[in-house]
Amino acid sequence: MGRNKKLQKFAELHELPNVYLNFGVNSPIIELPNGQKQDMRGQWKAQLGQDKPLVLELACGKGEYSLGLGQMYPDSNFMGLDLKGNRIWTGAKKALEQGLGNVFFLRAQIDFIESFFASEEVDEIWITFADPQAKKPRKRLTSxxxxxxxRNILKKGGKIHLKTDSPLLYEFTLEQIEAQGLPLEFAHDDIYSLAEQDPNWGITTYYEQLHRGKGATIKYARFRLD
Structure with a gap:
């Protein structure tokens, strides 16, 4: 994609009613769709409308999982987080085209996620086809x-879902779960080989299709932090 096209999409992010923006390093200040800037910790459910559960998709890319879950669960709010503005633009436009009033996007750096959400403000987290960070274990999203x-933003009993093609990230995640004694609700290293399918697995992202086309098996784990 040309630089001018990317800049145009980035500029349009400020005009989309389902996009929130953070530009500061470790700053809690969020730019709202109306241009107002404020600390949103503890304010998300009121801002997004109705007292619905808030589910995050981390490193969401174009937000394919947020879009899919938003269609399946209209009584929950879904928010995709990513730093790439052009990818968020694509997901946000699709959400508007599909009339998904419960799907939102936050352009921000996930490293500072505690700056954006209050304690127990988030109900669930999805991590879908994230970079396994082969040489940087600390940067893995399940490190x-x-x-x-x-732990500082997820409600008690809140679930974390990992869906990946990466054996490295999958095994690493299981090791962290065991090392910390976390409740593991389900895990399998080839979910599509199972006779009983979870409807949530049926949402396929661009990267999942790409990896499955190359023969990769898809792994999934669901666990809690308490």
């Missing part, structure tokens, strides 16, 4: 560092 961050 002890990130799990400690999620």
């Amino acid at each position: 002890p560092l990130f799990l400690s961050r999620y």
